[in-house]
Amino acid sequence: MTPGPDGRIRPHIFVVWVEDLPGVLNRVTSLFRRRGFNIESLSVGPARAPGVSRMTIVVRTDATTARRMLVQLSRLVNVLRADDITNEPAIHHELAMFKIQATGEERTQVIQLAGATGARLVDIAPESVVLEATASPQKIDGLAEVLRPYGIVEQVRTGLVGMARGAASVMTDPDARKPPKRRRASSDESGGSHSV
């Protein structure tokens, strides 16, 4: 992609709170697709309030375009809030699992490596082991690097999730004050502007 006026292209981390409804993920990703962006990672899970999902989206772009994406995201009817936390003091972690084909001496070395790097051994089979690690993407990259010579036969990474440090921050859940209701024919509510 071409850089915008303020130049530097780097990963931007968007946190987006959305109503947990069918098709909402599509609406969000469609904004990125429209501009031809490749989403580097995307993770979605339930937020604190019921009916709300929290997405973390990593996209490489420049600051101007990131600001535009943010207002476009905020404009979506089902988006409760969107933030760009790239420059916020925050913990950015992802979870990774690596399956290593290793027997004998190599297996011992892999297990020792796991201990030294903070990875956990979560499965031992006759011909392979599975390591799991939760850390910043850079650390996961580093772990993958040292494991590679032993033969990684399978790997999975969740993509980054982020949370700001400290008690209060820009990332305080927006939904806490105003939980969205599932908009059904709310027959129990009275005082409607009109009824049919």
Add this chain to the structure above:
Amino acid sequence: MTKRWRRTGAQLIWETLLGEGVHTVFGYPGGAILPAYDAMLDYPIRHILVRHEQGATHMADGYSRASGEVGVAVATSGPGATNMVTGIATAMLDSSPIVCVTGQVGSALIGTDAFQETDVTGVTLPITKHNYLVTEVDEIAPALHEAFYVARSGRPGPVLVDITKDAQQAFTQRRPRLGKVDLPGYRPEPRPPESELQSAAELINRAERPVILAGHGILISGAMGQVRELAERARIPIAMTLLGIGAIPANHSLNMGMMGMHGESWVNQAIQEADLLLALGMRFDDRVTGSLKTYAPNAAKIHIDIDPAEFNKNVRVDVALAGDLSAVLAHLLPVIEARDRSEWLGSIRGFKGDTAVRDIQNLPDMGKLYAAHVIHDIWRMTGGKAIVTTDVGQHQMWEAQYYRHNEPRSLITSGGLGTMGFALPAAVGAKVARPDDEVWVIAGDGGFQITMCELATIAQERLKLNVAIINNGYLGMVRQWQEFFYDRRYAGTPILSPDFAALARSFGLGGEVVKTRQEVEGAVERARADERTVVLDFQVEKEDTVYPMVPTGARLQDMIRRPGQEADGDPESEEEPVAAGRTVEW
């Protein structure tokens, strides 16, 4: 014991629409929407059968732009719904509130490539403000209610509600109660902070050479009076976008005219020399800015718009005020000082120079028929009071230049998307919305052929329109670009047309061919007097060009002007300049 309340989903569709104030829909039936059509007969709904679903969406759009109310289009699944795509995108780009109701195959069949199945919410996702797939009978009323709210609130736009056939057929005993819409993530009307209002007021009061850029948002917000008050008190000249035409009367002494690619040269020059641009409900589209690098280089910019996504999108602004224009101006007006800016207004008059002399209206008439003549005469004979709809292209620009609109919502044109084929169906919608107003379609020979099947709709509904086809045998605007930028290689632009007058007669409508300027007045008169819709085929100069023009990417002041010698005939001719059409405050 009284009988329990019980409705089908199909019945709820119409009851909800009636609750939203809808009495007319534009539509086309089909299998997946059949239950809704069957139920329709039991409700006081006027259904206008279109000939193509694109027409239905443009009619709903024209209805909405003429009335300010939400227009409604109805279609079946699959091809019915996909035919709506162009009309939905048109409404999206021009912020027009329409609601499209489409039938969908039964919910059990979704995703099976069933007969006439298309993922319509998927297809229309990027071209609707919002859309809904409804598979449950109890979701129908709330979804429609919400759709109307979303369509008309904030920055308006099209909303599509796709309803499965089984949901239409199902019965419910739960009476929907449609209260205030609860959309926690939807903030249609932001409010600008007080400090920003202060900065804006200071910039306006301090400016020596301000210009108001008047956009469509003025009409949507209904802020016409406030904008006038602002302009008159602070003596600020006004430039209009294409869709801003009508927001300020053309004959207002501070209204300079249209800006941009085919705007008036003095308007563009005023913008380029301004020290402040006050952008009201407009979005700095590339068609009005020319090259962004050189756009209004010395001007501070204040941008007032209801959609914050428009700020700093194309042009960097100094103060951005997000909110409904009328509400923002209500806060701003009390702190705007009365000023005398006669020096600035005087220098803009100077920018006019000889442009009026070069104007085709002032060129001698040697019997050739120019589009400008036709539109000028229609303007004159309708007293400038007609609602005019246009397609996109040369005729659209000539309309904007030569039909002087004094009333809001009197020009209905496809601006953002530039949709050929918009004018005729949009005029149907406008006429249905405002049956007592005179409606003129001004279309090119190309665009007219895209949706001319709607002549049958007009005949069936016995609607009285007047249609002026500016027929030059080319896809004129594309030909003009080929002339300027592609070495006159006219690839694909010569277009053969049917005998439009005979075609109109075949629908039971009136039709007439006009080839000389002398015939224009009589033909327009006869068309207006005829109780039927009349199609006038104006066979104009084939290779006429819209002047002035800013080439794409050029500086706004670098306009290609009409060459003096291009006019046929003798420049010494004593014929009276046609000044009536161009009031001369500017």
